[in-house]
Each structure stands twice: as C-alpha cells, then as structure tokens.
Amino acid sequence: MTIAAETAHLATPIDGLAIDDTTQRRLFLDARSNTEFSERDVPDTLIRSVFDLVKWGPTSNNTTPMRVAIARSEDARAAVISNAAQSNRAKLAKSPVLLVVARDNRFHDHFSVTSPGSEATAARLEAAPERRAALATTGSWLQGGYLIVGLRAAGLAVRPYGGFDAEGLDEALFADSSWSSIMLLGVGYPPPSDSGAGLRRGRVSANVGVVSF
Numbered sequence: 001m002t003i004a005a006e007t008a009h010l011a012t013p014i015d016g017l018a019i020d021d022t023t024q025r026r027l028f029l030d031a032r033s034n035t036e037f038s039e040r041d042v043p044d045t046l047i048r049s050v051f052d053l054v055k056w057g058p059t060s061n062n063t064t065p066m067r068v069a070i071a072r073s074e075d076a077r078a079a080v081i082s083n084a085a086q087s088n089r090a091k092l093a094k095s096p097v098l099l100v101v102a103r104d105n106r107f108h109d110h111f112s113v114t115s116p117g118s119e120a121t122a123a124r125l126e127a128a129p130e131r132r133a134a135l136a137t138t139g140s141w142l143q144g145g146y147l148i149v150g151l152r153a154a155g156l157a158v159r160p161y162g163g164f165d166a167e168g169l170d171e172a173l174f175a176d177s178s179w180s181s182i183m184l185l186g187v188g189y190p191p192p193s194d195s196g197a198g199l200r201r202g203r204v205s206a207n208v209g210v211v212s213f
C-alpha cells in the first residue's frame with residue numbers, strides 16, 4: 001500500500017474491535033479506490049452473494065431501495081463508459097466488472113417482503129412520487145456504502161464513480177424500469193502490486209470528526 005507519510009499513522013489497526021487486524025485492513029485500512037485490477041474474472045454469482053449479504057444493513061423503514069445492474073455485455077459496458085465523464089472513461093474501461101448502483105423509485109411494490117402490513121403507507125407513497133424518489137435516494141446511498149464494504153469483504157477492489165450522466169445512462173439501461181442510477185462501481189480482484197490509486201490522501205481523525213457531549 002502506498003500512503004502519504006503524513007497520514008500513514010491513520011491507517012493502522014484499531015485496538016479493541018470485534019474484528020481482527022487482517023479484516024480491518026481488508027475492509028478499510030488497506031482498501032483503496034483501485035484503478036488497476038487483476039485479470040481474474042468476477043462472476044455474477046459473487047456480486048449476487050454480496051447483494052444478499054449487504055441487504056441486511058438497515059434502511060429507513062426497511063425500504064431497502066438499492067438495486068444493482070451488472071453491466072456485463074459489450075453494449076451495457078459501452079453505455080456505462082460513454083455516459084461517464086471523459087476523465088473517467090479510461091479508468092472504467094480497465095475495470096473487469098462495471099456495476100451501476102441504482103435506486104428503485106417503486107421500492108414500495110416490495111412492501112409484502114420489506115414492510116408487511118404497511119398497505120396504507122404503500123398507498124400514500126404511490127401518490128407521492130417525489131417523496132418516494134427522496135426516500136429511494138437516501139436509502140440507496142446508504143446501501144451503496146454497505147455494498148462497497150461487502151465487495152471488499154468478498155476480496156474485491158472497488159472504485160466508486162459519481163462523474164457520469166445519470167439521465168443518459170438511465171435512458172440506455174433503465175428506460176423500461178423504475179430504476180435510476182446513482183453511482184458507478186469499477187470492480188475487480190486486486191492486482192499483485194500497484195492499485196493505481198496513487199498516494200493515499202488522509203481522513204480527518206476522530207479528534208476532528210467526533211464530539212462527545
């Protein structure tokens with residue numbers, strides 16, 4: 001791992017946690033936003049397993065609105081890459097698997113699973129598309145974070161991307177569905193050496209980011 005000297009002390013294992021140092025390193029400390037990957041294939045089954053793991057993370061009223069599209073075919077990959085910001089295209093093209101993280105604006109259609117007995121709420125949401133979109137957006141971002149950690153738990157490296165034309169991509173992939181894209185993930189197994197992510201930038205510490213009252 002390459003890390004700027006002045007921030008190296010931040011990426012050391014934390015004492016007193018319920019996970020060991022190796023797991024801390026895999027999930028957080030050594031995990032980078034890779035642009036380089038090994039050529040090893042990432043099967044759809046693994047992505048599906050990760051989805052089935054991270055879906056258990058909490059969301060508001062258990063809405064679980066995040067959906068994931070695996071852009072595997074040449075056409076789907078081309079749709080993702082051509083709708084990405086110019087500066088992201090070459091990096092995305094090097095990613096063995098491209099995931100489109102989406103929100104389902106009709107998450108309430110699944111209340112029989114996620115919120116049994118909430119028919120009245122579902123009816124209210126049906127009449128409030130903007131409220132649904134807002135709930136779907138916040139819940140999907142939250143789940144997107146779980147997804148990144150879950151992919152790392154599967155031994156994968158991930159680079160998230162926000163620089164893309166969501167409307168253009170939705171037209172290409174989701175024209176006939178209730179999904180809207182929120183984030184792209186370039187995913188693959190890590191390479192033997194350089195992650196391509198460059199010098200690691202720091203994070204503010206708990207001294208800055210946490211306050212006790």
Ligand SMILES: Cc1cc2nc3c(=O)[nH]c(=O)nc-3n(C[C@H](O)[C@H](O)[C@H](O)COP(=O)(O)O)c2cc1C
Pocket residue numbers: 031032033034088091159160161162163164183197200201
């Ligand atoms: C929501 C989000 C959007 C991002 N958008 C882009 C992007 O458009 N292009 C890019 O190259 N990296 C993008 N990144 C990658 C970040 O710059 C990177 O994750 C961050 O600098 C931390 O890097 P590290 O994990 O290697 O420490 C994005 C990351 C996130 C979480």
